[in-house]
Amino acid sequence: MNALRIIIIIAWRNLWRNPRRTVLTAGTVSLGLGLLLVFLGIGDGSHRQMIQGAVRLGGAHVAVQAVGYQERGGIERTLSAEQIARVSSWAQSNRKQLGITQVLSRVFASGLVSSADGATGVRVIGLEPAKEKGVSSFHEKLIRGDFLISTRDNTAVIGEGVARKLKLEPGEKFVLMVQAAHSPEIQSLLLRVAGVMRTGLEDFDQATILIPLPTAQQLLKLGDEVHQTAIVLDQLEHSQEAAEDGKRRLGPEVEVLSWLDLMPELRDFIKIDDGGSYVFNSLFFMIIAFLVANTLLMSVLERRREFALLDALGFTPVRRFLLVILEAVWIALLSVAAGTGLGYAGHLYFYHRGLPLSLFYSSEVSAGGALIDPVIYSHLTWTRIFGAAQLVFALTFLLALLPAWRGAKGQDAHLLGQA
Amino acid sequence: MSNSKTTGSLLRLEGVSRQYTQGEETVHALRDVTFEADGGEFIAIAGPSGSGKTTLLNLCAGLDRPTAGKVWLGNRDLSELNRHQLARLRLEEVGFIFQAFNLIPVLSAEENAEFILLLRGMAGETRRAKIRALLKEVGLEGLESRRPGQLSGGQQQRVAVARAIAAEPKLVLADEPTANLDTETAFSLLNLMDRLNREHGTTFLFSTHDPRVMQRAHRIIHLLDGRIESDERVAVEQA
Numbered sequence: 001m002n003a004l005r006i007i008i009i010i011a012w013r014n015l016w017r018n019p020r021r022t023v024l025t026a027g028t029v030s031l032g033l034g035l036l037l038v039f040l041g042i043g044d045g046s047h048r049q050m051i052q053g054a055v056r057l058g059g060a061h062v063a064v065q066a067v068g069y070q071e072r073g074g075i076e077r078t079l080s081a082e083q084i085a086r087v088s089s090w091a092q093s094n095r096k097q098l099g100i101t102q103v104l105s106r107v108f109a110s111g112l113v114s115s116a117d118g119a120t121g122v123r124v125i126g127l128e129p130a131k132e133k134g135v136s137s138f139h140e141k142l143i144r145g146d147f148l149i150s151t152r153d154n155t156a157v158i159g160e161g162v163a164r165k166l167k168l169e170p171g172e173k174f175v176l177m178v179q180a181a182h183s184p185e186i187q188s189l190l191l192r193v194a195g196v197m198r199t200g201l202e203d204f205d206q207a208t209i210l211i212p213l214p215t216a217q218q219l220l221k222l223g224d225e226v227h228q229t230a231i232v233l234d235q236l237e238h239s240q241e242a243a244e245d246g247k248r249r250l251g252p253e254v255e256v257l258s259w260l261d262l263m264p265e266l267r268d269f270i271k272i273d274d275g276g277s278y279v280f281n282s283l284f285f286m287i288i289a290f291l292v293a294n295t296l297l298m299s300v301l302e303r304r305r306e307f308a309l310l311d312a313l314g315f316t317p318v319r320r321f322l323l324v325i326l327e328a329v330w331i332a333l334l335s336v337a338a339g340t341g342l343g344y345a346g347h348l349y350f351y352h353r354g355l356p357l358s359l360f361y362s363s364e365v366s367a368g369g370a371l372i373d374p375v376i377y378s379h380l381t382w383t384r385i386f387g388a389a390q391l392v393f394a395l396t397f398l399l400a401l402l403p404a405w406r407g408a409k410g411q412d413a414h415l416l417g418q419a
Numbered sequence: 420m421s422n423s424k425t426t427g428s429l430l431r432l433e434g435v436s437r438q439y440t441q442g443e444e445t446v447h448a449l450r451d452v453t454f455e456a457d458g459g460e461f462i463a464i465a466g467p468s469g470s471g472k473t474t475l476l477n478l479c480a481g482l483d484r485p486t487a488g489k490v491w492l493g494n495r496d497l498s499e500l501n502r503h504q505l506a507r508l509r510l511e512e513v514g515f516i517f518q519a520f521n522l523i524p525v526l527s528a529e530e531n532a533e534f535i536l537l538l539r540g541m542a543g544e545t546r547r548a549k550i551r552a553l554l555k556e557v558g559l560e561g562l563e564s565r566r567p568g569q570l571s572g573g574q575q576q577r578v579a580v581a582r583a584i585a586a587e588p589k590l591v592l593a594d595e596p597t598a599n600l601d602t603e604t605a606f607s608l609l610n611l612m613d614r615l616n617r618e619h620g621t622t623f624l625f626s627t628h629d630p631r632v633m634q635r636a637h638r639i640i641h642l643l644d645g646r647i648e649s650d651e652r653v654a655v656e657q658a
Contacts, residue, residue: 006530
């Protein structure tokens with residue numbers, strides 16, 4: 001214990017024999033760690049906003065659908081009234097535990113809309129306007145007119161592209177044609193434009209119309225059936241847990257999907273983006289690693305006589321090895337403390353003020369089928385901070401191995417006689 | 420001869436040679452050196468620069484390995500010990516004093532002096548009391564908290580002596596211990612070493628090329644070009 005204490009003390013004091021070098025080394029690692037945390041915060045924040053944005057544009061944290069609907073689609077694959085009731089009951093009883101904030105029923109279909117100025121294919125979404133207003137952002141995306149009101153059954157909100165193609169404005173009428181869900185019968189309905197929306201997702205705006213759920217059910221001859229029960233949670237991180245719970249409780253008659261399976265393009269985009277970030281961060285840290293390795297090795301090589309002295313005094317090779325490792329550990333501790341502070345300060349700045357994408361892009365950007373918010377807010381978790389701190393410790397330890405081995409090797413007794 | 424009680428052969432070198440290769444040239448630092456040192460002796464290794472004094476001391480401590488021959492410390496053949504075992508042996512049985520003082524620059528005088536005891540795990544209070552007494556004995560009372568850079572050469576060497584003898588090693592090796600000291604400090608240091616030898620029975624083996632220092636030794640081994648030229652025991656007046 002005495003020996004370890006004196007080794008720790010020597011290691012600490014050795015750092016301050018050359019304070020400028022120590023500050024520069026620890027500063028470099030701190031800066032690296034700080035920037036890494038800022039990058040991670042902005043990266044995670046942007047992904048999180050993309051997911052939440054997608055959820056607010058007709059997605060869900062968890063979705064319950066008929067088996068096979070996600071993979072194969074099909075207007076006929078519906079949830080029965082009994083299944084919807086079971087889902088509602090499960091959601092109601094687990095509302096607190098899983099953080100469920102809303103349960104929404106939705107109907108999806110492909111159809112053809114026509115006006116006096118032409119016709120175009122569209123994706124029809126039947127939804128519950130009042131409930132959607134609480135969790136979705138459709139109503140915030142209106143550029144003209146009003147959002148749907150349940151009681152006004154024959155109204156629709158249309159994408160800006162649809163409005164442009166068919167030269168439709170709020171209050172004007174158009175015809176929607178779809179196939180009935182369980183028969184080849186073609187159904188048509190005269191609808192009035194309630195509002196025009198621009199989400200920023202071009203594909204969405206070019207070919208989407210929203211109509212009230214009862215209207216959609218009636219048009220498709222669905223009765224009480226729906227295609228999806230969308231569940232919105234208070235915490236994105238609970239999605240998988242909620243989906244797993246749903247799978248267990250609701251059984252194999254329905255498919256329960258978290259956003260990861262519901263929005264595979266977005267999931268894959270995030271994976272690729274994370275992969276790119278890891279490569280960039282690895283290269284960034286490798287550059288820092290070379291600087292630190294060089295500093296550590298130099299600090300040992302210029303103290304060869306001291307290591308020879310320690311050897312002569314009976315300081316075993318293991319203890320000399322430990323001494324260098326502890327010097328590196330002290331640097332790592334200082335770096336982690338300063339770097340975490342620096343990174344967290346950067347995170348707080350971007351958490352409150354956000355990073356405006358207008359600095360880099362002149363127009364709205366979408367990726368993975370989701371819109372990237374114009375201002376990105378940092379989201380940094382303790383898991384990320386501990387992970388980054390562990391990385392710094394592990395890296396510093398690895399970098400110290402060669403200098404520590406050199407320090408342990410000794411064999412410089414001839415230097416002891418030099419003044 | 421020392422008047423302290425001898426304890427038999429403490430150090431033995433038998434046919435020890437050490438040669439180095441410098442470029443294409445082979446340097447014979449020591450050639451076929453054989454001698455024994457008993458416990459409690461006060462021995463000077465004398466000779467001009469380059470005669471092999473430092474090499475001999477390094478070999479005696481296991482800091483270097485002979486090209487030929489064997490070195491025994493007590494009953495242990497140093498050639499059979501690995502670097503870890505050699506370090507342990509030095510920690511337990513050998514003290515060092517260097518020409519260049521070689522204190523640990525980041526430790527205070529007291530911490531330097533207690534360094535060996537710390538490594539040997541001696542308990543705090545006992546250790547501190549012993550070191551305080553020792554520093555007082557070597558004339559460093561009141562300077563305990565000073566770092567080496569804040570001490571004069573003579574004071575640093577006294578700390579080095581305190582460090583070397585604190586753990587009461589059987590053998591103290593001193594490489595030109597007075598070479599960087601003024602005459603007064605040098606003699607003061609020699610008196611101290613002599614007293615420790617007489618009072619504690621510590622064996623001193625020190626190198627020097629200063630005739631005044633040699634006069635204080637009880638036995639002088641003369642080295643020239645790596646060979647023992649003479650090995651003489653001398654009668655010395657008590658200091």
